[in-house]
Amino acid sequence: MRDAVQMNMKYSIGVDLGGTNLRIASYASGVDFLDTILVPTRLSEGRERVIRDMCEAISALSKKGYGPRTLAGIGIGTPGPLELPEGILRNPPNLPNWDGFDLRMAVESTLGRSIEIESDANLAALAEQKCGAGQTHNTDSLCMLTLGTGVGSGLIFHGNIWHGATGMGGEAGHLVVESNSPVACGCGGYGCLEQYASASAVVRMALEIMGPSAPATSQEVARLATEGNPEAKIVFSRVGHSIGIALTGLINTLNLPLYVIGGGVCDAWDLFAPEMFRTLCTRSYVYRLTQPAALQPATFERHKTYVLCAQLKSNAGLLGACLLPFQQN
Amino acid sequence: MRDAVQMNMKYSIGVDLGGTNLRIASYASGVDFLDTILVPTRLSEGRERVIRDMCEAISALSKKGYGPRTLAGIGIGTPGPLELPEGILRNPPNLPNWDGFDLRMAVESTLGRSIEIESDANLAALAEQKCGAGQTHNTDSLCMLTLGTGVGSGLIFHGNIWHGATGMGGEAGHLVVESNSPVACGCGGYGCLEQYASASAVVRMALEIMGPSAPATSQEVARLATEGNPEAKIVFSRVGHSIGIALTGLINTLNLPLYVIGGGVCDAWDLFAPEMFRTLCTRSYVYRLTQPAALQPATFERHKTYVLCAQLKSNAGLLGACLLPFQQN
Numbered sequence: 001m002r003d004a005v006q007m008n009m010k011y012s013i014g015v016d017l018g019g020t021n022l023r024i025a026s027y028a029s030g031v032d033f034l035d036t037i038l039v040p041t042r043l044s045e046g047r048e049r050v051i052r053d054m055c056e057a058i059s060a061l062s063k064k065g066y067g068p069r070t071l072a073g074i075g076i077g078t079p080g081p082l083e084l085p086e087g088i089l090r091n092p093p094n095l096p097n098w099d100g101f102d103l104r105m106a107v108e109s110t111l112g113r114s115i116e117i118e119s120d121a122n123l124a125a126l127a128e129q130k131c132g133a134g135q136t137h138n139t140d141s142l143c144m145l146t147l148g149t150g151v152g153s154g155l156i157f158h159g160n161i162w163h164g165a166t167g168m169g170g171e172a173g174h175l176v177v178e179s180n181s182p183v184a185c186g187c188g189g190y191g192c193l194e195q196y197a198s199a200s201a202v203v204r205m206a207l208e209i210m211g212p213s214a215p216a217t218s219q220e221v222a223r224l225a226t227e228g229n230p231e232a233k234i235v236f237s238r239v240g241h242s243i244g245i246a247l248t249g250l251i252n253t254l255n256l257p258l259y260v261i262g263g264g265v266c267d268a269w270d271l272f273a274p275e276m277f278r279t280l281c282t283r284s285y286v287y288r289l290t291q292p293a294a295l296q297p298a299t300f301e302r303h304k305t306y307v308l309c310a311q312l313k314s315n316a317g318l319l320g321a322c323l324l325p326f327q328q329n
Numbered sequence: 330m331r332d333a334v335q336m337n338m339k340y341s342i343g344v345d346l347g348g349t350n351l352r353i354a355s356y357a358s359g360v361d362f363l364d365t366i367l368v369p370t371r372l373s374e375g376r377e378r379v380i381r382d383m384c385e386a387i388s389a390l391s392k393k394g395y396g397p398r399t400l401a402g403i404g405i406g407t408p409g410p411l412e413l414p415e416g417i418l419r420n421p422p423n424l425p426n427w428d429g430f431d432l433r434m435a436v437e438s439t440l441g442r443s444i445e446i447e448s449d450a451n452l453a454a455l456a457e458q459k460c461g462a463g464q465t466h467n468t469d470s471l472c473m474l475t476l477g478t479g480v481g482s483g484l485i486f487h488g489n490i491w492h493g494a495t496g497m498g499g500e501a502g503h504l505v506v507e508s509n510s511p512v513a514c515g516c517g518g519y520g521c522l523e524q525y526a527s528a529s530a531v532v533r534m535a536l537e538i539m540g541p542s543a544p545a546t547s548q549e550v551a552r553l554a555t556e557g558n559p560e561a562k563i564v565f566s567r568v569g570h571s572i573g574i575a576l577t578g579l580i581n582t583l584n585l586p587l588y589v590i591g592g593g594v595c596d597a598w599d600l601f602a603p604e605m606f607r608t609l610c611t612r613s614y615v616y617r618l619t620q621p622a623a624l625q626p627a628t629f630e631r632h633k634t635y636v637l638c639a640q641l642k643s644n645a646g647l648l649g650a651c652l653l654p655f656q657q658n
Contacts, residue, residue, distance in 0.1 A: 081618070090618055140535050141494070155582070157486070164584020165470070166632050168615045171581040176574050176612060187614040189577065191508075245505050248518065249578050252500040253484070255493020283505060285516040286497045289410070289419055303495050 010072035013061050014321030015054055016120065017041065017078045019094035022050065025304055026056040027322030028069060036318075047098055047106070049317075055110040073116055073325025077317050078103060080119035080152070084167025087117045093150065093186050116324040121146050122161045122170055123320025124262060124312075125154025130309035130323055133260045137300050142258040143250055144310065145172060145243070147235070147265035151194040160327065173198075177245040196242035199265055205235045222268040239265070240272035244279025251305060252286045262310030269309050280307070339401035342390050343650030344383055345449065346370065346407045348423035353386040356651030357398060364390055375425055376435070377620065385438040402445055402654025404648050407432060409448035409481075413496025416446045422479065422515045445653040451474050451490045451499055452649025453591060453641075456485025459652055461640035462589045466629050471587040472579055473639065474482075474501060476570070476594035479515070480523040484583075489656065502527075506574040528594050533566045551597040568594070569601035573608025577640035580634060581615045591639030598638050609636070 004135045011034060016023040022041045026034040037057045042049050054076075062071055078093040087104025089095065102116050118126075125144035128134060134142055140159040146152040151173030157164040173194040174187050181191030183204075195201050202218035212229045215221050224232035247259055261269075277295070280287045292304040301308075312319065345352040351370045355363040366386045370654035371378050383405075391400055408423040416433025418424065449453075454473035457463060463471055463580040475481040480502030484491040491498045502523040502554060503516050510520030512533075524530050539560045544550050553561035565649050576588055590598075606624070609616045621633040629635075641648065 081615075083618075098515040124450070139494075153582075157491075162486075162583070165468075165586040165634070166584060166619055168618070169582070169584040171584070171615060173612065174581040175578040177479075177505075177508060179574055180509065188617065189612040189614065245508055249501075249504040250582070252503040253482075253498070253579070253582075255495060255500070257494040283518040285503065285518065286410070286493075286500060288517065289412075289497070290495055305494070 003252075009069055010326075011066045011069040012072045012322050012325040013074045014318055014324065015058065015074070015076045016123075016318040016321055017050070017054065017076065017095075018120075019043070019079065022057070024053055024054065024061060025318055025322055026064070026066065027319070028066065033315075033318075033322070034066060035064065037061070043095070043290065047095075047101060047155075051106045051110055055107065058111060074111070074113070075116045075118065075123075075321040075324030076103070076107060077118055077120040077123040077321040080121065081168050081171070082117065082119045084117070084163050090168075113166055116323070116327075118324055119154075119167070119170075120317045120320075121152025122154035122163075123324065124152070124310075124316040125156050125170070125260070125320070126161055126323055126327075127133050127312055127316045127320035128260050128310055129156040129159065129264070131319060132316070133258060133306075133308050136311065137258050137306055137308075139257045141256050142260055143170075143172065143254065143256050144260040144262060145193075145197075145246075146310075147197050147199070147261065147263035149199055151192075151198050152263075155256065171252060172246060175246045175249055175253075177242045193242055193246045197239050197246075197265065199263075202235055202239065205238055206232065209234055218265060219267070222271060225268070225271050233271070236268055236271035237275045239268075240275030240277075241279050243272065244276045244283065247276070247280055247307060248284040248287070251280070251284045255290075255305075257305060259304075259307045260304070260310050261307070262312070262316060266309055276307070284317045300317050333613045338381065338398055339347070339655075340395045340398040341386050341401045341514060341651045341654040342403045343647055343653065344387065344403070344405045345450075345452075345647040345650055346379075346383065346405065346424075347646075348372070348408065351383055351386070353383065353390060353646050354647055354651055355390045355393070355395065356648070357395065358439045362644075362651070363395060363561075364393065372424070374610075376424075376430060380432075380435045380439055384436060403440070403442070404445045404447065404452075404650040404653030405432070405436060406447055406449040406650040406653075409450065410497050410500070410524075411446065412491050413446070415496075415517055419497075445488065445656075447650070447653055448481075448483075448496070449646045449649075450481025451483035451492075453481070453639075453645040454485050454499070454589070454649070455490055455652055456616075456645045456649035457589050457639055458488065459487040459589070460648060461645070462493060462587060462635075462637050465640065466587050466635055466637075468586045470585050470591055472499075472501065472583065472585050473589040473591060474522075474526075475639075476526050476528070476574075476592035478528055480521075480527050481592075484655065501575060504575045504578055506571045522571055522575045526568050526575075526594065528592075531564055531568065531594065531597075534567055535561065538563055546596060548596070551600060554597070554600050562600070565597055565600035566604045569604030569606075570608050571599065573605045573612065576605070576609055576636065577616070578614040581610070584615055584619075584634075586632075586634060588634070588636045589639050590636070591641070591645060596640050605636070623628040
């Protein structure tokens, strides 16, 4: 109770550093942002410029003051891979030329205070556990897959982000789902989930199946599939199958109560989910043993395995960054 | 310190319930068994018979008394899948006709006291963390794969067994490693690690490659491979590749500092490990980023990912059962 009161008397500042946009918000308890700032991520002007833009926005928000509330801390979300506890980026695909950049030190030395830092996919998972599906399904442990340009993922065990030994825990986008595939992944491997379930993968698979007449965006492929185009439907069936294979590994290995799927591709849930559930039922005996009677039960059943569409939308990463300073560890 | 003294003044009793043998031991701190009892698992005489044999041996040991030591508790290891916290078996392949059996209640009502219960693969992992590779490599988190008749596995996170929501965490033997494989697995799926890295898999793959002249045991296949037989060598190369694909998923997802491989097939380490490491280096970018400079360094390097042969041999499961009553949760 005292914790709740203290949390209510504090606010935090969160940053979502993306390859295109930089979003900064102040946040108080609950799911309420107080103020948000959106600026372009000026990558072409160098990383020092981006850090300066970020820190100026943080300072602007912290100078506002929020009545009796004091600043609990500052949380930064960044595309990974991120080496922790140091806070050093390791060849992040969405931030070209940032390999080896000590993001924590750059921000802390500019601000003159310590920050919390985390990969954006882990923060989306944290937000979903604290304020989304984790709350409606009453669980403190979940795995989240974010199907965007790439496939990010995060693991929350007993309310805390699972970092692994060096901060790289939760890279389920690089589970091998097609072991004999020649399709190279940005990670250097082959046949990773990211090559079969991301927006880029949807476009590539459409091109493979439909040839030069294939649409140039995953939304277009989804529209065609919704209209009944059989080739576009095959693309999403492959998305569903691949997520099913990856989830089979995750469910058999981790036996978590909840798996949440978010990101833009998730708008096509109705197109890929049937094949995903079919694959899961065939492949994962742990899923079969723990499958809920109905996918959308009126009440949550304990000891069942749920696979759901994310409840929070594009704000999940920013919200997670704001929640980070309120975490115990 | 007080905990250490209290642990020294106590003993435990552990049971390793196998499909062939039933092993019961008393144990005091360190890795020392005080007494061990080995009896056949009389499955053909019904599960009540097996439970009676088990409980008689436990009573015999507890009646011995061990000087000033008092009984800390009784730990039972059983083939899985095991539903926890209840302690109910779910169609265990190595205990035919035990599906739905409430093992915990059967033992507790016979003994008239409470017990701790756990799947045998999880206990082997616990023993390896507390008394094996986890100690020499100074880590409280690891994943263990046990390559026996099947492939078992266990996860230890921060010194505790990871059960998952219903006790079925750690079934990495059923990660899909050959997504288009027609090879059916005992779990109901296809292309699981168990079908490419267990002793039975070695025999099946040898038959596929060598035809009717193939040896009937995995040890024989290993002997041929050691002598240079090219077909037998291919079998172990496939074992190594499959473990590499499974470890890629585990390492990218969990980023643990240590992965331990045990079980009988591990005697053929030199035959499968080269291809396993080759696959890992190609497929797992988290492994590449965290790979130790030498596989067997003189000193353990923090922040590196080690994949090692288990240090404890066939006693690991029994030792884990004895350690269970000393666990905090």
